[in-house]
Each structure stands twice: as C-alpha cells, then as structure tokens.
Amino acid sequence: MTEVSIEKLTKTFGSARAVDGISVRIANGEFISLLGPSGCGKTTTLKMIAGFEDVSGGAIRFDGQDVVNVPAEKRDIGMVFQNYALFPHMTVEQNLAFGLEMRKVAKPEMRSRISRVLEMVQLTGYAERYPRQLSGGQQQRVALGRALVIEPKILLLDEPLANLDAKLREEMRVFIRDLQRRVGITTVYVTHDQAEAMTMSDRVVVMFGGRIAQIGVPADIYERPENLDVAQFVGQVNLVKGTVREGGSDGRCAVETTFGVIEVHSARMHAPGTAVTLTLRPEAIELGAPGKGAKGTVLSSYYSGSLIDYRIELEGGDIIHTQAFPHNRFADKERVGVYAPADRFWLLGAAA
Amino acid sequence: MSRKVLTVYCLLVYAFLLAPILVVVGASFNAGSFLTFPPQGLSLRWYVTFFNNEVFMRAIRTSLWVAAVSTVISTLIGTAAALYYVQHAGRGKEAIRIAMLSPLLLPEVLTAISLLFFVYSVGIGTQTMFAMIVGHVLITLPFVFINVSASLETFDPAWDMAARSLGAGRFTRFRRIMLPLIKPGVIGGALFAFIISFDIFTISFMLKGIGTSTLPIQLFDYLRTNFTPEAAAVSTVSIVLTLVVVIVSEKVLGLRIHRF
Numbered sequence A: 001m002t003e004v005s006i007e008k009l010t011k012t013f014g015s016a017r018a019v020d021g022i023s024v025r026i027a028n029g030e031f032i033s034l035l036g037p038s039g040c041g042k043t044t045t046l047k048m049i050a051g052f053e054d055v056s057g058g059a060i061r062f063d064g065q066d067v068v069n070v071p072a073e074k075r076d077i078g079m080v081f082q083n084y085a086l087f088p089h090m091t092v093e094q095n096l097a098f099g100l101e102m103r104k105v106a107k108p109e110m111r112s113r114i115s116r117v118l119e120m121v122q123l124t125g126y127a128e129r130y131p132r133q134l135s136g137g138q139q140q141r142v143a144l145g146r147a148l149v150i151e152p153k154i155l156l157l158d159e160p161l162a163n164l165d166a167k168l169r170e171e172m173r174v175f176i177r178d179l180q181r182r183v184g185i186t187t188v189y190v191t192h193d194q195a196e197a198m199t200m201s202d203r204v205v206v207m208f209g210g211r212i213a214q215i216g217v218p219a220d221i222y223e224r225p226e227n228l229d230v231a232q233f234v235g236q237v238n239l240v241k242g243t244v245r246e247g248g249s250d251g252r253c254a255v256e257t258t259f260g261v262i263e264v265h266s267a268r269m270h271a272p273g274t275a276v277t278l279t280l281r282p283e284a285i286e287l288g289a290p291g292k293g294a295k296g297t298v299l300s301s302y303y304s305g306s307l308i309d310y311r312i313e314l315e316g317g318d319i320i321h322t323q324a325f326p327h328n329r330f331a332d333k334e335r336v337g338v339y340a341p342a343d344r345f346w347l348l349g350a351a352a
Numbered sequence B: 001m002s003r004k005v006l007t008v009y010c011l012l013v014y015a016f017l018l019a020p021i022l023v024v025v026g027a028s029f030n031a032g033s034f035l036t037f038p039p040q041g042l043s044l045r046w047y048v049t050f051f052n053n054e055v056f057m058r059a060i061r062t063s064l065w066v067a068a069v070s071t072v073i074s075t076l077i078g079t080a081a082a083l084y085y086v087q088h089a090g091r092g093k094e095a096i097r098i099a100m101l102s103p104l105l106l107p108e109v110l111t112a113i114s115l116l117f118f119v120y121s122v123g124i125g126t127q128t129m130f131a132m133i134v135g136h137v138l139i140t141l142p143f144v145f146i147n148v149s150a151s152l153e154t155f156d157p158a159w160d161m162a163a164r165s166l167g168a169g170r171f172t173r174f175r176r177i178m179l180p181l182i183k184p185g186v187i188g189g190a191l192f193a194f195i196i197s198f199d200i201f202t203i204s205f206m207l208k209g210i211g212t213s214t215l216p217i218q219l220f221d222y223l224r225t226n227f228t229p230e231a232a233a234v235s236t237v238s239i240v241l242t243l244v245v246v247i248v249s250e251k252v253l254g255l256r257i258h259r260f
Helices: A042-050 A092-102 A107-120 A136-149 A166-183 A194-200 A218-223 A228-233 B002-028 B045-051 B054-087 B093-105 B108-121 B130-153 B157-165 B170-199 B202-207 B215-225 B230-253
Strands: A004-013 A016-026 A031-035 A057-062 A077-080 A154-158 A186-191 A203-208 A211-216 A238-246 A252-257 A260-265 A275-280 A286-288 A294-303 A308-314 A319-324 A335-339 A345-347
Touching (some): A016 A057, A031 A194, A042 A154, A042 A186, A077 A136, A077 B157, A107 A136, A186 A194, A194 A218, A203 A228, A211 A218, A238 A319, A260 A345, B002 B230, B054 B215, B108 B130, B130 B202, B170 B230, B202 B215
Parallel strands (some): A031 A186
Antiparallel strands (some): A238 A275, A252 A260, A275 A345, A294 A308, A294 A335
C-alpha cells in the first residue's frame, strides 16, 4: 500500500514542455484519473510514474522515496496498456506467471496466487488459452490480472477501455472500479473520456497543455469547474452572462442575469457592475409553461430515447441547450418558461 | 472458363520452374555414359562414382562448412543490425537500410574483385578461408537483415514495456519476450543465408584458396572437361541437401509465425 507524491514534475521534449511542473498527492488506496484531451501530458505523466520516460525535473515519491532514478523494472508497479500487451506466445497462465518468476516466487505459491487472481478477474478455466483465443474483454481482464498478481505498490492504467465497444466499456468500468476497491491498491488511470473518469475515480486531475487545470472529486469538477476549459471538457455546458449587482464579503455574490438575480458562491470579491459568466448544465434546466423563470422559444429538439435535447432561444437572443425527460414534450416554436434552481449556477473563477 | 485458364496458367508456371530440376534429377539416374535426357536406362552408378570421388566429397564438406560458418556470422550481425535499425536508428534510418542492402545492389563480381584487392592489400590473402567467408557473409547479410527487420516491425514496444513493468531486466526481456516473438524472422533469414551461401559461385571462385573449392566451383571445373551424368548426380545431391536443411529447421526450430 503506497502513497504517491508528485512534485513539480516536468518533461520537456526539445523546447516543448509536455508536462509543466505538475504536483499531485495520491493517497494510499486512492483511485485517481488523469483526464484531458490528447497531447495534454497525461500519458507522459503516467509513463514517468512507471519509469518508461525520463524525468526532466521534479520528483516522484512512493511513500516518501524518490523513484526518479529507479528503473521501471525495479519500481514494483503493475501496468495495464491500451492494447493489453499480453505476450502472444504465452498462455494466460504463463502471462500471469511471468512477473512472479521475475520475483522468484516458489512454484506452489505461484500456482495459488495465479488461481486466486484468475478467479478475481473471472477467468477461471482459461489458464491454458492463448491471448488470441480470447475476446477483447477477456484479454483486458488477463492484462489486469497480470498487473495485479505481482501485488505491486501501485496500479497504472493507460486508457485500458479505449479499444472495447461501448457496452463492454461500461461493464469494465464497474468491474475495474470494484476490483480496485477490493484490492485497495493506489491507482492512476489515464483517460480522455470524462464519463469514465467521473464514474471510476475518487478524484480527477484535469490537465490541459501539460498543466493541471483542476484537481477534485468528480462532483467538484462537474458542478464547480474552475474555468471554462474544464467546464466544457467534462460535459455540455451553457454559459450565462451576467452583471454583478452586489459583491458580498460573505462568500456570496448576487448576479443579474436573464434568469433574474441569482445568488452564487464566490470566494473573491467582485465590484458591482463587473461582467461575469455563469455556467449552467443542460440537465439542471426545467422547462415548463411560460411564467416560471426566463422566457424562451423552442428552436429545435432531438429525441434520444431516455432524454430529449432542446435548443432554446432566450429573450434577448442567447441560445441555451437543455436536457429533459420526455414526459413533457414541447413543439418547435413553442414558448416556454426556462427555470433553473439558483444552486445549479456556478460562477467561473469563483475559487481564485 | 476463366478458372480453367488460371489452372492451365499455374501448371505452366510450375512446369517452367520445376522442369529443369526434374530433368537434372532424371538424368542423374542415367545408366549411360553421357549426360542425356531422357536417361538411357536406370542406374545408381553415377551416385556411386560421386560418393567415391574424393574431390567432390571434399568440395561438399567445404561448402557445408563455409555455409554453416557464414550463416552463423550473418545471423548474429544481421539480427543485431536489424535491432538497431528498427528500435534505435533515428534520423539515419534510411541510410542504414541502404548500407545494409548495398551488397544486393552491387554486382557480385564487383564485390568479389574489390574484396580480392582488399584482402591482398591488407596482407590477409586467400591462403585461408577467411576471405571467402567474409565474402559469403557480405552477400548473405542483407537477407538476414530484411527478414529480421520485417519481424521486428510487428513487435509491439508495449510487450517490452509490459515485461519491464513486471520486473524483467534487459537480458531477460530479450531472451523471454523478443527472441521468441521474432524467431520466425531470424530462422527464415538464417535459412536464406545458408541456401544462398551454398549456392554462391563468383565470390567463392575469386576468393578461394588452393584446395578449398566449394561444390559449385568443383562442378564447374568438372563440366569443363567431362560430360557424364555424375554432374547431374552432384546437382541432385545438393538439391536434396538444401531441402533437408529447410525441412529439418522447420521441424526442429519452427517457422510458424505466432498469430495475434
């Protein structure tokens, strides 16, 4: 069981800074996701933790010990790769045994550990199969088993679900999450899929351009994004322009918007009259008969089974997106009341 | 209809490729005294003559020895070169490839003459087998290089990383992961090297020392003054030898590629 501490970690390729001085502390047994678009430095960070990429600056500590100069094969990590990277010339059992052989584990113990892990990844009876005889999901579970059977200090996963189809991906999310909880291993998970990061992680690290944009529990990231990039990356968002009416020194701030005066949280003082932007998630919006909330007109709607997406033009010309359950249907051009509870608005830059 | 045409076409290609071999093999069982086809009666007498011919026997031993030694050297150098080429060569990659393949682009006779000049100017000469083996390695190296680099291109670097994360050092990773996975390429390259070395004429002719004729040279010498079916027997034996090498290594070492 290991606590990982990353301090001012930097990676430069020539003059480009792929990872630019990031710091994160990962608690013992925590599941943390590095989330961001491709090229944001998340995979490079993972590779530096694993030891596959040299560090240009900063420190990586496992339980306080700097491992920057420890080669990958001595770091005692378990890693799952995007394409699984199972050894094709070895059976499932041989794949699982490889790491144990490297650790000179005695034969009887090896056998019992392998069968325990096979049971854990629900592949009992597949020991003699070759990777090519398994489905994508099964191969993924072998890869997970191979990484866990050595009982490593930390588990690293590099977009492990990217090659699976949508349905299997959702099953595997739950599977990996449950397994991680049961084993209680410190885990770093790299993904560009925000839903994956949200559903699996204890905390999410959102990265852009080699830097950390925000670290927080999934609800913080989604409901209280620190800036526009984060807000937009983790889901659809409406931007509501407003003007500060009253700055408030008590951490509150009243903002005048098309939805009326909204009182939002803000750690920073804002002078009255300052132009600010509030975020509002599409599913936070309720549509109803005109009268409640702002006035709007339905522009178009998209039916997707469980939900209907509406595009609504507000009085004043702003266009917002909403998501609603299909029990109330609105026709195009229909006039509606657009309402959202005050606590679903979020002032960007509030934390600064 | 078109299927029939295709079948006939294939048969013609096979005939074109195999007829000369069949003629040679057939002629080797000749009972007569001259190299003719169809044979005049069946007999093994020319095989008996061949196996009792000390000059030919020595040539065949020389050929096998030279082929074996140059195959081992070629395989070691060619595999190492391919490893560097695929995994480490940065900007110079294309230059390395052309350099490695250049013996194929140069006419063999030019390679032979330059080597001859070289070995005499540095004082090695052709008294030993050294010069000939260098020539054979030079000619066979590209075949090993091509085969091994092709199989290395399909080697996923993630396998190496996975083995590293599991605690395997450099040597263990090479022995347990990379070598088994590129084995078909290495063995295929070595087989090419062996068969080609066994068949090389020009290089051997220029660089051989006294009394170290290889089989192709001895055969050429023989045919200049004789025209007996013994020549066909020699050829047949060398065809069989080559086939045996291919089949045995396929069975013992395995040429099958791992399917993914």
